[in-house]
Amino acid sequence: MSAPETVSLVIKARWIAPVVPENRVFEHCALIVDKGVIRALVPQEEADKRFDAEQTIFLGNHLLTPGLVNAHGHAAMSLLRGLADDLPLKTWLEQYIWPTENRWVNEDMVRDGTELAMAEMIRSGTTCFSDMYFFPGQAAQAAQQAHMRAHIHFPVFDMPSAWGQDAEDYLRKGLSLHDDFRAHPLVRVGFGPHAPYTASDDTLKRVATLAQELDAPIQIHLHETAQEVTDSLNEHGKRPSQRLAELGLLSPLTQCVHMTQVDDSDVRLLSEHGAHVVHCPESNLKLASGFCPVQRLLDEGINVALGTDGAASNNDLSLLGEMKTAALLAKAVAGRADALDAHGALRMATLNGARALGLEDRIGSLEVGKSADVIAVELSDLSSQPIYNPVSQLVYTDSSHRVSHAWVAGKALLLSRQLQTLNERELIGKARWWAKQIGNQR
Ligand SMILES: [Zn+2]
Incomplete structure (x- = not known):
């Protein structure tokens, strides 16, 4: 057996809806990412054998979809x-x-x-x-x-x-x-x-x-x-x-x-x-x-x-x-x-x-060779239970607040609901300041 291949990121998720192939949901699989690009989508046991990840993220109650x-x-x-x-x-x-x-x-x-x-x-x-x-x-x-x-x-x-x-x-x-x-x-x-x-x-x-x-x-x-x-x-x-x-x-x-x-x-x-x-x-x-x-x-x-x-x-x-x-x-x-x-x-x-946007060869599905623009939605709260079909839960229940992770080209923009590239507190302060100016002098 050949030695495991080193990759930058492995995301193991309970469900993955890659959009291509159509209408499919994969269970207990892993998305393999290297240098910002999707390398593979494989069962988690296979991922453990084939890849050595610099970073592994385990999302046990989450649905992974394209960003x-x-x-x-x-x-x-x-x-x-x-x-x-x-x-x-x-x-x-x-x-x-x-x-x-x-x-x-x-x-x-x-x-x-x-x-x-x-x-x-x-x-x-x-x-x-x-x-x-x-x-x-x-x-x-x-x-x-x-x-x-x-x-x-x-x-x-x-x-x-x-x-x-x-x-x-x-x-x-x-x-x-x-x-x-x-x-x-x-x-x-x-x-x-x-x-x-x-x-x-x-x-x-x-x-x-x-x-x-x-x-x-x-x-x-x-x-x-x-x-x-x-x-x-x-x-x-x-x-x-x-x-x-x-x-x-x-x-x-x-x-x-x-x-x-x-x-x-x-x-x-x-x-x-x-x-x-x-x-x-x-x-x-x-x-x-x-x-x-x-x-x-x-x-x-x-x-x-x-x-x-x-x-x-x-x-x-x-x-x-x-x-x-x-x-x-x-x-x-x-x-x-x-x-x-x-x-x-x-x-x-x-x-x-x-x-x-003319970007279908780069994003929009979790396919090998596309950019790792990915999100994770946590389906563990009361209002998402029980789960027969996670995509039904995603679309037909109120799921905006359940987004936990987001990556663009393999870089994390959101980890465990925390923004990584923007300062939430500062933005709220600025929005309040603008509301005061605009509200007073309109
Ligand atoms: Zn418009």
Whole structure:
């Protein structure tokens, strides 16, 4: 027999749901990690014989899954959580969110808000997030420092904001940031044209061309409300999806966020162009925006990922909670109890997210050769008993507070519920300070 091979980390878990192969749960197995990459998934006795680990972690009551991918959000808006609730999108944006942002958004706010959001996301199992917000350089640096995987989409508008004057200015600053992170192993910078109604044809065409040249991702809010579609029909004589397709903006690089208003022509366009949909059920419910027909899109072969949207319209950043909402809502919308089952919801929050971000060869499943982006969820408390199917427990019971461990590329971000790369107490102090400033002078 050959000598055991030395590896950096062995995680032994009661259950492992690797997402690929589909719908499987392995029991009493071990995930073998070396230099940040998954080397093997084998029974624990085999792991003892074949591998000599520098570090072994035994998780006797835990389910191991791929780290969750939060495919859409505005991390810094966690500082605006609960600022304005119970309002429709237009009123909420125009009368509350945009005026507050114009007054308060700056480098410090984005840095502190993004860190607060990352802490919340890591604690609830997210290891990769896709973001769109002002001062994206601050978000990119914060992600780099916390060792989180992130896609940072710099905003593109025609109108001015605290971060830019006009489309040209946003693009110039964004492209420079893209260059700064070109070779970064965890952080990637893409284009974030806010929505079809905040950018002209020329601006959107420019984004499409630049993104193709750089092979960079695009994230855009699309068909969020019925009003958006009606306004576009009045102004441009076509649905927003048709307009984007004609401008070259729908492609496998494009993440279409929301899609609550979908007809046959939209399905055909998404499918033909290979664009991804990012479903944000809780934000859509809270703003009464509508319902994304998730099961229908999946049946048509369209990739649907999952996002929380910003904490100002959710109001939490737990993708586990979002999985439960997505699974329940899909059944209501499809009128079928078998729509989006538990494994399907987990796949949406992991592999589908990875696909939407163009990262499916690196993350989204616990397969040999992929990066060790992994989470552990402890299933030992009263409300998770008894356990017939741990993935059912993960999706259909309240499991956000059960996340105990998280790793990105083999580096621990959360150990026994303790954040390793962010300071929780400091973040709470900063959030309270911002609430005082914003609350007093809004
Ligand atoms: Zn959004």
